[in-house]
Amino acid sequence: MAYRNIAIIAHVDHGKTTLVDALLKQTGTFRENEAVDTCVMDSNDQEKERGITIYAKNTAVSYNGTKINIVDTPGHADFGSEVERVLRMVDSVALVVDAYEGPMPQTKFVLKKSLELGLKPIVIINKIDKPTAQPDAVVDMVFDLFVQLGATDEQLDFAVVYAIAREGIALKSLKDEKKDISPLFETILEKVAEAPNDTSKAFRMQIANLAYDNYLGRLGIGRVYEGVAKVGAQVTVIGNDGVRRTGKISKIFTSMGLKRVEVQEAEAGDIVTIAGIPDIYVGETVSTATDAEPMPAIHIDEPTLEMQFLVNDSPFAGKEGKFVTSRNIRERLEREAESNVGLKIDFEGSDGNSYTVAGRGELHLSVLIESMRREGFELQVGSPKVIFHVENGKKMEPIENVIVFVPEDCSGTIIEKLGKRKGIIKNMSTENGITNLEFEVPTRGLLGFRSIFTIETKGEGIMYSSFSHYDEFRGNIEKRDVGSMISGFPGTAMAYSLWNLEERGPILIEPTTEVYEGMIIGEHLKGGDLVVNPTKNKQLTNMRASGADEAIRLTPIRKMTLEDCLDYISDDEYVEVTPVSLRLRKKFLTENERKKNSKG
Secondary structure, eight states: OEEEEEEEEESTTSSHHHHHHHHHHHTTOSOTTOOOOSSTTOOSHHHHHHTSOOSOEEEEEEETTEEEEEEEOOOSGGGHHHHHHHGGGOSEEEEEEETTTOSOHHHHHHHHHHHHTTOOOEEEEEOTTSTTOOHHHHHHHHHHHHHHTTOOHHHHSOEEEEEEGGGTEEESSTTSOOOOSHHHHHHHHHHSOOOOOOOSSOOEEEEEEEEEETTTEEEEEEEEEESEEETTOEEEEEOTTSOEEEEEOOEEEEEEBTEEEEESEEETTOEEEEESOTTOOTTOEEESSTTOOOOOOOOOOOOOEEEEEEOOOSTTTTSSOSBOSHHHHHHHHHHHHHHOTTOEEESTTOOSSEEEEEESSHHHHHHHHHHHHHTTBOEEEEOOEEOOEEETTEEEEEEEEEEEEEEGGGHHHHHHHHHHTTOEEEEEEEETTEEEEEEEEEHHHHTTHHHHHHHHTTTOOEEEEEEEEEEEOOOOOOOOSSEEEEEOSOEEOOHHHHHHHGGGSOBOSOTTOEEOTTEEEEEETTSSOEEEOTTOOOOOOSSOOSSOOOOOOOOOOOOOOHHHHHHHOOTTEEEEEOSSOEEEEESSOSHHHHHHHHHO
16 A cells, blocks of 8 residues: 655644644545534543644545545644654655744744754645735745755745635635645645555564553554564564663554554554553664664753642642542653653652652643643642753753734833843734734743733733743843732631732632632732731621621632643742642741741
């Protein structure tokens, strides 16, 4: 059989997963009467809720006798490690670009990785039905980006397909009749090299991704480069450290549509999943030849942020979670480290109650915390901290490329706010009342900025960021200019107390919420922390009040998401995460402990 292997890459929200939907529908993956969701590849709960792809997933379609393996990749910079691995399995990439927005930070990141591997992309200009679409101008922008990233002459001669993925339409030219997605399939067959299909050599494949099955254990996903894989075959596994060990393939699966199909053998050129090797890892080479050459190592960029994951020791510990001990947390993190190679977890330096977890960004880490929370885990996490490097005796910090779209009248405020956070403006343009700003900002400067950005732009701004490079340390940044309102007493929060406290700053909890000493219940706008009593109720006497009682009307609180909580907390605060609640608290719960430790 002939194989074509292609990955779909793009910036977040440019329509990758919708395009995969259209390809699957065109090839008859779904029955005529089958109810089909949009973005069917986003099968994970969090992917559906957030509307983004988090994990790279592969599918396959059959078109004119050719099996086309398609890998849908995440568009968010925090999940870049997923993209870096899967690019090894494919012979080309389909770069999807929005017909209005043009190339964005993550477009640059994923394209750079593809060009470095020598892949020749197909460019898909999506959403050409937008009223503001400018497809010809976007093609020029993409060409400029290719030149900027050092593309070869061959890579610069890329094919362009225009698409409305939502309607399942692709065109080779803007003047063509809008029918279906076939022009994209034809371009793939024409431009993507057929995968080498040498079945005479010994079987050899490289693991690019991992999966887990409750019955089969750990599964290795990768492309067969040579030979034929057979169920029951004895294989040599070459580890990333060069050490060889033996194993046996117990099952082989290939993809067809959304189904995983069990097969007895798989040949060179196909992307398959193998079971039976319990300690398989990303980057390892699997072969039936004992003297096989290992495949080139898969390089993954280093994490830029780290956080402490701790056992919950608050007064409410153990009330809402199923898994609460350090052993539970350690086992879960060990399991995550096996498949999520973008994470680095320090088990050696742990004191038994806390673990340092490093990842590619706040979203990368918060997705893990949210997953643990939904599985019944209860834990505390500290504020995210940037990982610094030292080069030639100089302290270096991660810098992010930030692109912002804001209403014109908000642009001055955003420039001022990011300037205070050591951001340097690189580009600015205004069109149709919308200002497009490009900055280089230290990762530290973006911690806690998204909620400020939403408030300052009244929810109308759009902000994208992705890791760019390491640069010299840019000096101290004030993260928060407000203090916390801290409960000094345990008990139940009363509406009367919260109503009186509102003049001090926004309240973060609702009446009747159970609180404990040291728990953060609101913001103190005058700066500095303030200890208050939210449990005090109005004194009831049998004497009539001299004036009519004022009606207690509380301002509705802003519901804090996990990301909001991580953005908010300072270095001396924790987020308490349980399956039911998110609470903010001080590391030291009593005022005496806080005073003692601040002196220390």
